Amino acid sequence: PFAWRIVLVRPRNPLNIGAAARAMANFGFRDLVVVEPYGPTWQETRSAVGAEDVVRSARAMDDLLGAIGDVTLVIGTTAGARRTLDRELIPLQEFPAWLGQNATKRGRAALLFGSEKHGLTNQDLSHCHAIVCIPTSPETPSMNLGQAVAVCCYELARAHAVREKPPASRVFLSDPANAHSLEHIFERAVRVLDEVGYLKPKSRAATIMKLRRLLLNLRLTNKDVKILGGVLAQVEWRLGVRMSESKG
Numbered sequence: 001p002f003a004w005r006i007v008l009v010r011p012r013n014p015l016n017i018g019a020a021a022r023a024m025a026n027f028g029f030r031d032l033v034v035v036e037p038y039g040p041t042w043q044e045t046r047s048a049v050g051a052e053d054v055v056r057s058a059r060a061m062d063d064l065l066g067a068i069g070d071v072t073l074v075i076g077t078t079a080g081a082r083r084t085l086d087r088e089l090i091p092l093q094e095f096p097a098w099l100g101q102n103a104t105k106r107g108r109a110a111l112l113f114g115s116e117k118h119g120l121t122n123q124d125l126s127h128c129h130a131i132v133c134i135p136t137s138p139e140t141p142s143m144n145l146g147q148a149v150a151v152c153c154y155e156l157a158r159a160h161a162v163r164e165k166p167p168a169s170r171v172f173l174s175d176p177a178n179a180h181s182l183e184h185i186f187e188r189a190v191r192v193l194d195e196v197g198y199l200k201p202k203s204r205a206a207t208i209m210k211l212r213r214l215l216l217n218l219r220l221t222n223k224d225v226k227i228l229g230g231v232l233a234q235v236e237w238r239l240g241v242r243m244s245e246s247k248g
Contacts, residue, residue: 002099002109004156005031007067009124010115011145012038019146020113021054027153032058033067033110064112064124069180072107076120076128077152079141086213088130092151095132096159102130107176111152116145126212127179129219174221181225186215188232195239 006024011017011034021032032054061067068074075095076087090098112128114120125131134148143151177185190208193199199207218224 002073002107003031004029005033005067005071005108005110006149006153007033007035007064007110007112008037008145008149009035009064009067009112009120010038011113012116013145016116016145017058018055019144020149021058023146023150023153025054026150027157029153029156030054030057033061034058035061035064035067064127065179065183068110068112068127069183070108070178071110072176072178073109074112074128074179075109076112076125076131077114077134077148078119078131079134079136079143079148086210087125087128090130090132092132092134092155095152095155098130099159107178111156113145113148113152116142122209126209127216129216174223177220177222177225181222182215182220185220185225185228185232186212188229188236192232192235192239 006020006029008017008020011020014037017034017037024030024032030053037060059067078089111132112120112124114124132152134143134151136143189211190199193211220228
């Protein structure tokens with residue numbers, strides 16, 4: 001099964017980090033990464049009773065890619081249907097079944113939680129293969145960070161305990177590519193598209209978001225990335241030749 005990592009993106013309150021760590025420990029999760037935490041005392045969490053090992057081993061990262069670079073499946077979370085960037089939106093109660101049908105059962109996965117005030121940004125969500133929606137009351141849609149982590153970890157633990165036999169799905173002949181490999185190939189592709197004039201200044205940001213979604217939907221393996229790297233290398237070489245000829 002997947003080794004799950006809980007990623008807290010820009011949490012504002014150290015006590016909420018502690019509450020999230022305790023919720024993780026309750027359901028057997030240990031891998032916690034905090035991206036851009038506020039303040040130097042983010043590990044001082046008095047509410048993390050019984051979760052000291054989770055807090056002590058937690059890592060702080062300067063950016064999201066540093067937290068998910070070695071991950072092959074990235075899932076975002078939201079309390080509503082806003083800012084989904086055309087990503088698949090999965091109700092939390094359906095998430096275990098979705099994993100059985102769509103995940104590869106290998107590698108490391110990350111579950112992302114945004115800040116208490118703003119949640120995950122569009123840029124954060126653009127790195128996600130899918131987004132889990134936590135159903136809440138319309139009158140009080142937002143949840144405490146620790147509560148959100150708790151209910152999601154419960155569903156993940158339940159999915160692991162049930163061990164339902166999934167229907168036949170895609171067979172991977174190579175390990176899935178992690179987020180770092182995908183970002184590297186994506187940045188190369190963007191440079192090529194800039195070179196050939198495909199990305200227009202006014203729509204560049206929106207087009208890049210759509211292309212990133214397309215890349216994630218392909219569920220590329222390491223072999224796929226290697227092939228794409230070879231294709232891009234050939235394109236880069238040809239563009240270099242033509243540029244040299246035009247300058248000569």
